Amino acid sequence: MARKEIRIVDDSCDACIEIGQDERAVDVIRVGAMVYHLCQTHHEKFATYFADLFKKAHQEPEPDPRPTVVITGNIRGYTAEEAREAAGRLGYRVTGHVDADTELIICGTRPASHKVREAEEHGTPVLDATGPRTFGRCIAAGKFTPSGALPKTQRKITTAPARSAQAV
Structure with a gap:
């Protein structure tokens, strides 16, 4: 009972x-x-x-609402870390790979070819930051505005063809 x-x-x-x-x-x-x-x-x-406390403990974390950018290549006047920090101070989330949620790819000189390919696959807008003060002007303006086209890149050659080690 x-x-x-x-x-x-x-x-x-x-x-x-x-x-x-x-x-x-x-x-x-x-x-x-x-x-x-x-x-x-x-x-x-x-x-x-308590209901809110335990409900939040079992929920997935909310996605980061900041717009996502990828910075690749050498940006004139900035180290890679300085460029990432400058973009972060403007409210952007800087990631290492381009995906469907990436708002913009910022390309300096010698961008990584795989990142350019990913941007092309996803149709990601590009900011050509190879010009003098291009990146700095965007920082001063407070936002990144797409300009230019994706650069043509070449695959990196990492090793030379192997030769036989015969004595002549």
């Missing part, structure tokens, strides 16, 4: 006592050894708080 739990609470709400009021407690919350008596209003506030 199932038992029913009957709670008899004859205390005042601890939260109300803290603010100088006296409301009858209707529920109890236990956290470890601590016991809190709550009126209906505070019970609802805590119930909402």
Whole structure:
């Protein structure tokens, strides 16, 4: 046979006592050894708080709302780190690979061919940052505006063909 739990609470709400009021407690919350008596209003506030707390713990993180850019190649007047930091200060999220969510690819001199190919595949707009002060003017303006076309790149040759080591 199932038992029913009957709670008899004859205390005042601890939260109300803290603010100088006296409301009858209707529920109890236990956290470890601590016991809190709550009126209906505070019970609802805590119930909402706990529901939000545990719901958020089981949700996927929200995507980063900042526009995404990829910086590739040498940007005149900037090290790679300085260029990434400058874009970040403007509110852009700088990533290493182009995907469907990439808003812009910023190409300096000698851009990585695989990043250019990815941008071409996704139809990603390009900012040609090879001109003098192009990147710096965009930083001063506070935004990156697409200009130019994707550069033509060549695949890197990493090794020379192997030769036989015969003595002549």
